[in-house]
Amino acid sequence: MANRTAAPKPVSLKRFPGLATGAAFFFVYLYLPILFVVFLSFNENRIATIWTGFTFDWYPLVLGNADVLRAAQNSLIVATFASVIATMAATLAALAMTQGRAMRRQEVVNGSLALPLLIPEIVTAVATLIFFVAIGMPLGLLTITAAHTVFCIPFAYLPIRARLEGMDPSLREAAFDLYANERQAFFRVTLPLLWPGILSGLLLAFIVSLDNFVITFFVSGPGSTTLPVYIYGMIRTGVTPEVNAVSALLLLVSLVLVTVALLLSRRET
Amino acid sequence: MAENIAIDLRAVSKVFGSGPDEVRALDAVSLQIRDGEFFTLLGPSGCGKTTLLRLLAGFEQPTQGEIRLHGQELSGLPPFRRPVNTVFQSYALFPHMTVAQNVSFGLEMQGTSKAEIGRRVDEMLELVKLAGYGRRKPAQLSGGQQQRVALARALANRPKVLLLDEPLSALDLKLRKEMQIELKRLQNDTGITFVFVTHDQEEALTMSDRLVVMDSGKALQIGSPREIYEHPENRFVADFIGETNLLVARVDSADGESGTFRLPSGARVQGRSRDGLSAGAEVTLALRPERAELSDDPDAPLRGRIENVVYFGTDTLYQVSVNEVGLFRVRSQNVNGGMAAAGIGSTVGISFAPDAIQVLRD
Ligand SMILES: Nc1ncnc2c1ncn2[C@@H]1O[C@H](COP(=O)(O)OP(=O)(O)O)[C@@H](O)[C@H]1O
Numbered sequence A: 001m002a003n004r005t006a007a008p009k010p011v012s013l014k015r016f017p018g019l020a021t022g023a024a025f026f027f028v029y030l031y032l033p034i035l036f037v038v039f040l041s042f043n044e045n046r047i048a049t050i051w052t053g054f055t056f057d058w059y060p061l062v063l064g065n066a067d068v069l070r071a072a073q074n075s076l077i078v079a080t081f082a083s084v085i086a087t088m089a090a091t092l093a094a095l096a097m098t099q100g101r102a103m104r105r106q107e108v109v110n111g112s113l114a115l116p117l118l119i120p121e122i123v124t125a126v127a128t129l130i131f132f133v134a135i136g137m138p139l140g141l142l143t144i145t146a147a148h149t150v151f152c153i154p155f156a157y158l159p160i161r162a163r164l165e166g167m168d169p170s171l172r173e174a175a176f177d178l179y180a181n182e183r184q185a186f187f188r189v190t191l192p193l194l195w196p197g198i199l200s201g202l203l204l205a206f207i208v209s210l211d212n213f214v215i216t217f218f219v220s221g222p223g224s225t226t227l228p229v230y231i232y233g234m235i236r237t238g239v240t241p242e243v244n245a246v247s248a249l250l251l252l253v254s255l256v257l258v259t260v261a262l263l264l265s266r267r268e269t
Numbered sequence B: 001m002a003e004n005i006a007i008d009l010r011a012v013s014k015v016f017g018s019g020p021d022e023v024r025a026l027d028a029v030s031l032q033i034r035d036g037e038f039f040t041l042l043g044p045s046g047c048g049k050t051t052l053l054r055l056l057a058g059f060e061q062p063t064q065g066e067i068r069l070h071g072q073e074l075s076g077l078p079p080f081r082r083p084v085n086t087v088f089q090s091y092a093l094f095p096h097m098t099v100a101q102n103v104s105f106g107l108e109m110q111g112t113s114k115a116e117i118g119r120r121v122d123e124m125l126e127l128v129k130l131a132g133y134g135r136r137k138p139a140q141l142s143g144g145q146q147q148r149v150a151l152a153r154a155l156a157n158r159p160k161v162l163l164l165d166e167p168l169s170a171l172d173l174k175l176r177k178e179m180q181i182e183l184k185r186l187q188n189d190t191g192i193t194f195v196f197v198t199h200d201q202e203e204a205l206t207m208s209d210r211l212v213v214m215d216s217g218k219a220l221q222i223g224s225p226r227e228i229y230e231h232p233e234n235r236f237v238a239d240f241i242g243e244t245n246l247l248v249a250r251v252d253s254a255d256g257e258s259g260t261f262r263l264p265s266g267a268r269v270q271g272r273s274r275d276g277l278s279a280g281a282e283v284t285l286a287l288r289p290e291r292a293e294l295s296d297d298p299d300a301p302l303r304g305r306i307e308n309v310v311y312f313g314t315d316t317l318y319q320v321s322v323n324e325v326g327l328f329r330v331r332s333q334n335v336n337g338g339m340a341a342a343g344i345g346s347t348v349g350i351s352f353a354p355d356a357i358q359v360l361r362d
């Protein structure tokens, strides 16, 4: 009698032969090269691929390199401006989508906001470059920031919109019911509840901007080199432990930011 | 008497969408809610109760008709300018604020002084028996406690009218009964007009001063619980509220007060009549099971065979199969130790007093 009421057992994925091996292979495939770079950044030998012993020396060396620092500074300036502007635009778009009257065109707007994620980056890069040249804008930090702002918007939009959609619409109505006008309802109720989503969108946009290479490479000018572009320049003279160290640092920053963004977007209301 | 009317709805309609997607959520609803009464909107899911409440709160605007609050026309007035507060079905407590901050929100928005806010918040938490809970966050409270916070938050503003959308539907039975009593007490203590929404007929009967029964966007009948239960005007109301037996009959003779009706069995019965009945017309009669009784009288208007006997503790239900009528239900009080008056299979008569018969309009 007991098994009549027992819930049917869910199909266990573990039963498929070879699945665990496949998954393990996939993870190794995905992360081994990255781990390798981090590992080699501690290599004492000047020739990056020949391991002779452990050292921390490359890190102070890299952090004392004026060119690296300038590139890092450029990256931070661009990422800060681009992610802040993109996040503001994304927040407004998400608010308009969930609280405005544009409900009918939801799919179209969502689609067109997500489309840039699917357009080949090289196409966007070439198009952006042609655009700047056509309007006669000199290439530099300004053009990089403008280009970054554009591709950052969909990344900032996704977590903000997810947050808004998970929000009980009657909260806003409750604010109105309790004598708050539009502005008060927004600043006292909607914004505080949306805040984790906005922060998480901001961090994602920041990382995407920080790590971008292709578009930046096309629209940067002399003196406006960002860190990924600088690393590319370094690597043309051979893979050195410095390159590995800079890469490892960039990876560390990105990982920290992604983790914070994830934690924020998961946080309960 | 106009000053006694809190809410006056005049032929209010609300249509959502257009073309093939058009939904008429409210269809020419006219009703008046008196100042200080506990008024209930009762009806099945989708009949337009929430829509009516949202029109009163100002979240929606009527497509047609007008709504007056103490004589003031409400149309065009945004929710934050209406002296009306809502207890939402989901409670809608602000999760990022403490209980005290939730309760003080409305007062703050109205620019009440700090000292007065502090005093009023304490008073409200006291009123809903949550004194000492001010610093908690809503997530740290049980469902019943959140419900009380929602009440305190709305009542703190001393609204002219309090709107409650199925506030008890998320609570379990025991808590629900407690909160029913609690709500009645709050309404008595504050004297505020309550407009209460429920789809539970028992809740509506026990709590309301008056109620409206709604179906498909229409207000079918308005009255006190007693009027609605004892004198349902149409088939929907008779069926939706409590149990009822429906009998098809022909009018023999009728004046405004009473009439004689001929049942399919040929028997003639007396009953309360209503205006506009002419001899020969076909009507539906409603008869509550507890107003009918089993009888040995060979001249009883209905006769049938007992199909089933169900013991309910306080009363016993007899299901009697009557020719030309179908299954007829009779409930009798168990005053003599609950021994069944007749067993399954026996043939019995069914009789009733003339004022137990109610003529329906459709
Ligand atoms: N915003 C809306 N848009 C379209 N249809 C709606 C909307 N709100 C309610 N309705 C429709 O109006 C009818 C009445 O709904 P509602 O007032 O919520 O009923 P109840 O609260 O009695 O269950 C339903 O058919 C519902 O689908």
Ligand SMILES: [Mg+2]
Pocket: B046, B049, B050, B051
């Ligand atoms: Mg409803």
